[in-house]
Amino acid sequence: MSIVVDVVEVSDMVAANLSGSSSTSTQDENIYEKLKKAAQDGDIGRLYQLIAEDPDILGHFDKVPFCETPLHIAAERGQTHFAMELMIIKPSFASKLDVSGFSPLHLALQNNHIRMARGFVAIDSSLVSIKGIGGNTPLHHVAQLGDAELLSEFLFACPSSIEDLTTKCETAVHIAVKNQQLLAFKVLYGWVKRENRKEILDWKDEDGNTVFHIAASMNQTEVIKLLRKIVKVKAKNLDGKTAMDILQTHQSPCFPKESRLLHNAKERLLGRSTTTLAEYLSKNLSFIERRNNLLGMSNLSMTGDMSLNTSNRHDAILVVAALIVTATYQACLSPPGGIWQENSNPEDEDFYGFRFKFKHFAGEMTMDFDSALIFIALNGLAFLLSLYVIIILIAGLPMEVHLWFNGCFRSLYVTFIQNYIPNSR
Known part of the structure; x- marks a missing residue:
């Protein structure tokens, strides 16, 4: 099933408003079908010929909230040069979602057109944070795939994207751990430490699970070993369970080793007990807060x-x-x-x-x-x-x-x- 509102639907909406020359051309072949064909073939020369026929041909897509633009088509087909040309002359296409909830950058990543994805981000780094269906950003998608190099490039291009949440309140770190992408997790872990944003590792998803809970539930020993030093090991999810409780429930073959890691972490972090927001606000100011x-x-x-x-x-x-x-x-x-x-x-x-x-x-x-x-x-x-x-x-x-x-x-x-x-x- 194709992803379309498509250029054909746009043509139906605007055909009545086209100029006389455009009306004549629709008798042989709709101008928007020609534009779609040019995007599929990556024909930049044909693109400018169509713009000469109707200078507002690209502007018509802005009138539709969700539609498949020529940039979406080029991104899906891997027509990099055509896509870069459109990014320059019509940058608004890059942030538009099609009816399936995907931006051109999402489509480029889904079809493994990495060179094109890098080109999009080089022109507009904010595209790393554009949210598609389910609140998923390109950063979330790359974290799921586990492409550590591209993940690093996206983080440097748009540092704030590390804070983006899906509709399930998941960060890129949650997604990397859930999909068992260890290298991607290490990249994200290194980033939050260097940016001094370690609190992101304690953020909870819709079920109240931190990254630590997820690692425990999936028996990811190496992730637990890294996280135990800096996260709140006694944090509870919405079921009232800590990471230790989850490990005991699963009784995995790795349980003795992981249990020992968590016990060691508890001993070191005994003074850092998890408190509610009300308890935190009720406490006296700490030295750092007074400072x-x-x-x-x-x-x-x-x-x-x-x-x-x-x-x-x-x-x-x-x-x-x-x-x-x-x-x-x-x-x-x-x-x-x-x-x-x-x-x-x-x-x-x-x-x-x-x-x-x-x-x-x-x-x-x-x-x-x-x-x-x-x-x-x-x-x-x-x-x-x-x-x-x-x-x-x-x-x-x-x-x-x-x-x-x-x-x-x-x-x-x-x-x-x-x-x-x-x-x-």
């Missing part, structure tokens, strides 16, 4: 423009803090007035005939003790605070680790300036 509030960053809805603005603010604060650290460190190395180059000698006289009143040593600040103390206190405070801001912005480490870092840097700073401060006598 975000202090810096004007949102702890919720970190998407879209808000995410972009937050990222820009984060980067600006980081740059300013780095500049302050650099300036204060340089001020410590070269304090105002400089440092003495040699030890004082009570028998030596200066240029004005006065003897030195106080002893000094090479490497000490030339300023007096009180001024040096004020300078070191203020400069040190600016240095340590800026350094602390950099640490919490970059690392996001637990509070205990921050305290260790802060203590180490404070000790180093105090030790460093001890040799600079002048004698108080």
Whole structure:
């Protein structure tokens, strides 16, 4: 059964509105049948001849919400050059769905026309996220096929496509695991880790199953081994089951090994218990959340423009803090007035005939003790605070680790300036 609203149906709708020359041509062969034949054969010259006969011939397809355009036909037949030509002169065709719910990119992938698919994405990268029947995107289709190389190209072309969900609330990661495409899963797994989007691995489908649940139900030991380190191992699906419960239900031959992996993961993640949204919102703010509030960053809805603005603010604060650290460190190395180059000698006289009143040593600040103390206190405070801001912005480490870092840097700073401060006598 062919996928058509087809060009023939479009011709029936618009034949009455065609110009006189077009009406004459329909007596021999409908102009849209000629266009369909040109798309099937990949005849670019014939395409422009038909455009010359009726300059609005391609515009008629825009009037129909769902139809098979010449681009759909070319994509299905593998006529790459013809398809690229249409992509340039009529880009709106690329996002139009036919009556079966497929875009030209979907059809190109279904018929294994990989070169054409790459061409589509090179012209318009947003096509990676175009949703067809069932909410399936080209990325979902490639994840199902397991083409790791093409999957990588699609992710780099359209990073946001990793968030796209089907009508069953499945991500590309769900689909890769369900279809046992291990290499595709590893590509997606590596992508979310490098993009720091690990929370996607905890997203649930319509049955409440995470990728971890699916891997457990299908006895995919290698997937479990990778996921156990970063996902919520005690997360429950809508049946109230964890991944461990699912493994016990299936009693697979791999159960002892997988069970051991899950138990090890539980021991490490004991403190990371799964909570409901209400429980999460009822808790006191964590250290990281208090930090975000202090810096004007949102702890919720970190998407879209808000995410972009937050990222820009984060980067600006980081740059300013780095500049302050650099300036204060340089001020410590070269304090105002400089440092003495040699030890004082009570028998030596200066240029004005006065003897030195106080002893000094090479490497000490030339300023007096009180001024040096004020300078070191203020400069040190600016240095340590800026350094602390950099640490919490970059690392996001637990509070205990921050305290260790802060203590180490404070000790180093105090030790460093001890040799600079002048004698108080």
